Structure formats: C-alpha cells, structure tokens
Amino acid sequence: MSSDYTPPKVWVWDQPSGGRFANINRPIAGATHEKALPVGRHPLQLYSLATPNGQKVTVMLEELLAAGHSGAEYDAWLIRIGDGDQFGSGFVAVNPNSKIPALMDRSGPQPVRVFESGAILLYLAEKFGAFLPTGPARAECLSWLFWQMGSAPYLGGGFGHFYAYAPSKMEYPINRFAMEVKRQLDVLDRRLAEARFLAGDEYTIADMAVWPWYGGLVKGLLYEAGEFLSVQDYKNVQRWTDEIAVRPAVKRGRMVNRVNGDPASQLHERHDASDFETKTQDKIAAQAAQ
Numbered sequence: 001m002s003s004d005y006t007p008p009k010v011w012v013w014d015q016p017s018g019g020r021f022a023n024i025n026r027p028i029a030g031a032t033h034e035k036a037l038p039v040g041r042h043p044l045q046l047y048s049l050a051t052p053n054g055q056k057v058t059v060m061l062e063e064l065l066a067a068g069h070s071g072a073e074y075d076a077w078l079i080r081i082g083d084g085d086q087f088g089s090g091f092v093a094v095n096p097n098s099k100i101p102a103l104m105d106r107s108g109p110q111p112v113r114v115f116e117s118g119a120i121l122l123y124l125a126e127k128f129g130a131f132l133p134t135g136p137a138r139a140e141c142l143s144w145l146f147w148q149m150g151s152a153p154y155l156g157g158g159f160g161h162f163y164a165y166a167p168s169k170m171e172y173p174i175n176r177f178a179m180e181v182k183r184q185l186d187v188l189d190r191r192l193a194e195a196r197f198l199a200g201d202e203y204t205i206a207d208m209a210v211w212p213w214y215g216g217l218v219k220g221l222l223y224e225a226g227e228f229l230s231v232q233d234y235k236n237v238q239r240w241t242d243e244i245a246v247r248p249a250v251k252r253g254r255m256v257n258r259v260n261g262d263p264a265s266q267l268h269e270r271h272d273a274s275d276f277e278t279k280t281q282d283k284i285a286a287q288a289a290q
Ligand SMILES: N[C@@H](CCC(=O)N[C@@H](CS)C(=O)NCC(=O)O)C(=O)O
Pocket: 024, 051, 052, 053, 054, 081, 086, 098, 099, 100, 101, 115, 116, 117, 118
C-alpha cells in the first residue's frame, strides 16, 4: 500500500479538504455570522435537520406526545447545515459545537439549552419520566445509549465518509472502517438475539438512538452500502429495525425537518400535530398550484 503524502511539521488550513461537506468543514469553532434563532409558542424549541442524529430527537418527542406527555409539545425549526446555519450566532449560543440537533427548553423561568443527541434524549427521558427504565434495565439502557454515541462516529465519520463522500476511494480507510462497522453490527445482532429491545423487554431511548443509524444501515438507506456490508446477514437487527419502523411516532418523527426524498415525507418545520396532515411538501406544492 503506497502513500503519496508526507505530513508537514505543522498542519495549516490552506486548502479545502475535498469531498462532500468540504465547504462547511473548518478547524475553528464559533459563529461566522450574526443570526438570531426563531422562537415558537411551545415549551420546547428544537433546531435540527432529519439526519440520523436529528431523527433521534424528533422520534423521542413524537413518542412522548403519543404517550400523553403534552408538555413535550415542540416547535421544530430547520437548520440547513449545508448552508452553514449551524454557524449563526443564535445557534452557537444553543450548541457551541455547531451541530444539530440542539434543544432549548423554555418551560421554566430560565431557558435551558441542551446539545448532543444523547444528552437531549436523556434530558427528555428524565424530564418526563419516560422511555428510561427505573429498575436494573436502566443501566443496560444507558450502556447502549452511550455505546451509540461512541460507535456511530466510526460508522458516519469513518466508514460513511470514506465509502461515500471522500473525493476518491481509498482501500485502507474503507477496509478499516468496514471491518469496524461489521463488528458493531455483530455486537447489536448478538444483543438482539437475546433481547427484544436493547435494554430488554422495553422500547427505550437506547433504541431511539441506535435505530436511525444502524436500522438505516441494515435497510440499505445509509451510504448505499447494504450490499457491500452484507446487511441481510444481521437477522436480529433486521427484525428489531422492522418492529420499530412501524411505530406511528417513529414514522412521524422521521418526517420532521426532512429536506430530501418523497415530498410527502418532508415536513420542513413542525409547529403543530396537524402539520403532518397539511404542511408536508406535497401539500404545500399542491396549495401553491391552486
Ligand atoms: N455527537 C453529536 C453529533 C451531531 C452531528 O454530527 N450533527 C451533524 C449532522 S448529523 C451536523 O450538524 N453537522 C454539521 C457540521 O458538522 O458542521 C450528536 O449526537 O448530537
């Protein structure tokens, strides 16, 4: 295996990194422009996009509402990361890490900011006393939640980047990350051979965190890598993915802040439960045509 690159003594930011998303990658944090965030009428204000990390939170909010927690009513505002919305001053004030999803809880006397999807899931689970077991399964739930937070960067930033987004196909990183992602799928498959859900019998925030990434992967929805990774072999992950996919709250949560795919599945912003019936992109186009 040859190398045509010798790192300089000191790395400098002098050229675009190449590949998809090169225009938003920067070696510094902080805001690039002044821009206030909109605030709606509900207690929870979500600033997000329907990537796997974004879906975790919209699925949780829809599950909470479906379970009768009316305090989980939320406004979901669209953050277009390809356009650099995550570097606006208002967004950076909610998430200094400039990544979706970011949540502002305005239900109390002082607004509370929460960033990192795992922290948001845990915050909401504790706030509403839902989807986080209280008995021995709590430790199992948190273990799988944190497993996801540590593992998915190898899937997205590692495998997905080099297999689908890098400017050229390089054998070394693709091999390295394909091996790791298949190992992760096997970890999940073995767990789901012994338990219905990740924490045990109950559907929890651990499933909500893992499903958009690894469920999407085994259905061939991420990076068009289904065949490459032989995803059909992970039978228990397939079974678990199918069971979660049919939940009405999951179907709704996946639509929120979505800007690609079937227009009927795209609800750019969510401000009311009725928006799923009236404000998807197909309906908006039909109204505009009248
Ligand atoms: N560990 C973070 C990861 C969030 C993340 O990577 N978000 C991506 C979209 S999926 C993003 O906002 N990227 C914009 C950027 O990197 O500038 C979480 O789970 O919330």
